[in-house]
Amino acid sequence: MAGDGRVTEGTPAAPRRQARGQQRIQEILHAAAAVFGEQGYDATTTNAIAKRAGISPGSLYQFFKDKDDIARSLAAHYAAQLTALRAGVFTVETVDGADLEDLVDAVLGPLVAFNLAHPGFKALFARTDMPAGLRDAVAPIQATIHQRVADLIALLVPDRPPEGVARTATVAIQLVRAMTPLITEAEGPERDALTAELREALVGYLRRQV
Amino acid sequence: MAGDGRVTEGTPAAPRRQARGQQRIQEILHAAAAVFGEQGYDATTTNAIAKRAGISPGSLYQFFKDKDDIARSLAAHYAAQLTALRAGVFTVETVDGADLEDLVDAVLGPLVAFNLAHPGFKALFARTDMPAGLRDAVAPIQATIHQRVADLIALLVPDRPPEGVARTATVAIQLVRAMTPLITEAEGPERDALTAELREALVGYLRRQV
DNA sequence: TAACAATACGAGTAAATGCTCGTGTTGTCG
DNA sequence: CGACAACACGAGCATTTACTCGTATTGTTA
Known part of the structure; x- marks a missing residue:
């Protein structure tokens, strides 16, 4: 899951997640689920997901390629x-x-x-x-x-x-x-x-x- | 229909539509229906509706307040x-x-x-x-x-x-x-x-x- | 025909938003 | 410890998009 944790699909190597990162991924998914449920997919902004997860927008994109x-x-x-x-x-x-x-x-x-x-x-x-x-x-x-x-x-x-x-x-x-x-x-x-x-x-x- | 043809909701008087305008309204609605049907509501841009109707974005907003x-x-x-x-x-x-x-x-x-x-x-x-x-x-x-x-x-x-x-x-x-x-x-x-x-x-x- | 309203234009604006980038911190591995 | 990778930050970029505005044209009305 989490796109196998890869940020990019091409040649660049997938980062080897450490415990903190694995947990972050779960937190982000949890936050995304909550906001998706409340606002719907279209109306949900990636910044809102990051905020809900208690992280910065930049951090979000270290775990996920895009929305x-x-x-x-x-x-x-x-x-x-x-x-x-x-x-x-x-x-x-x-x-x-x-x-x-x-x-x-x-x-x-x-x-x-x-x-x-x-x-x-x-x-x-x-x-x-x-x-x-x-x-x-x-x-x-x-x-x-x-x-x-x-x-x-x-x-x-x-x-x-x-x-x-x-x-x-x-x-x-x-x-x-x-x-x-x-x-x-x-x-x-x-x-x-x-x-x-x-x-x-x-x-x-x-x-x-x- | 067409929001009574009004562009604004407040005190400003509603324009008295002439034949050309009435027809434009129908054309815009027809174009909007087509694009909505093809792209869905969210993905439809007002500019796309205008283009499909063969008019400019500005003209669209003389007949409709907003999307x-x-x-x-x-x-x-x-x-x-x-x-x-x-x-x-x-x-x-x-x-x-x-x-x-x-x-x-x-x-x-x-x-x-x-x-x-x-x-x-x-x-x-x-x-x-x-x-x-x-x-x-x-x-x-x-x-x-x-x-x-x-x-x-x-x-x-x-x-x-x-x-x-x-x-x-x-x-x-x-x-x-x-x-x-x-x-x-x-x-x-x-x-x-x-x-x-x-x-x-x-x-x-x-x-x-x- | 003069004056005004309706119609038309389309470049441009302001706001929203997905996403980046430079930089700094924390963890890992030899 | 030294070096490198993973993690974190958040200001801000690039793009999209609903909508405006100044201006020009067409129709109506007296």
């Missing part, structure tokens, strides 16, 4: 945590046995919790129109997520052709992406109600495919 | 056309008699056509995270759309409390908003397939509420 590089690293960071999350929550076996409602709950609950715990996540993934740099930064992760959801759905609907499965995955992901900002911005019972509503939508949609 | 004012006017423009669309496509009577599938089709078909015909629409309405200026600009229209969809859903589910109807409307709208960019960007059969998939999602979701 997109921060987004890239943060996206990779989230991807890793999502993988861990998925591994902990369900396996193929649990999928096979469970019915649709339980399956949706098993995925949706941790996913909502993840979004609440990581406010910067939605800023990177929940946008429908992205600036070119950001799109490239998160594209690989988007593809990974899509693949995983498609695999899940393929288990539910074994007869369907791959393109159909892909489209179903797309719709399901889009639905979650669109609802996530509303859910995280709501609070208390309204948040729960919106989450339940999203669940209903997913179940209702997926039921039709089976 | 947000253009978005506001364009949003109002779209709102008016949407109202006309709705009036032409279905009435409360048609809703009462039809079943769910037909109702969804009746709304979705023209809506997709509208988005294809007006590429700038999604740039103003389909974003999940909006800059402050844009959010304010389109908020009233969003509210109007939400109200209309809620009214429709209230007819389908008469027993439900208003908050529940509102949430269902929210989910339905979000689903359409999220899928619209994908549908407009796709072409030919893939576009049709995605549209059909969106239809399935809406029907599946709304079925559960009835």
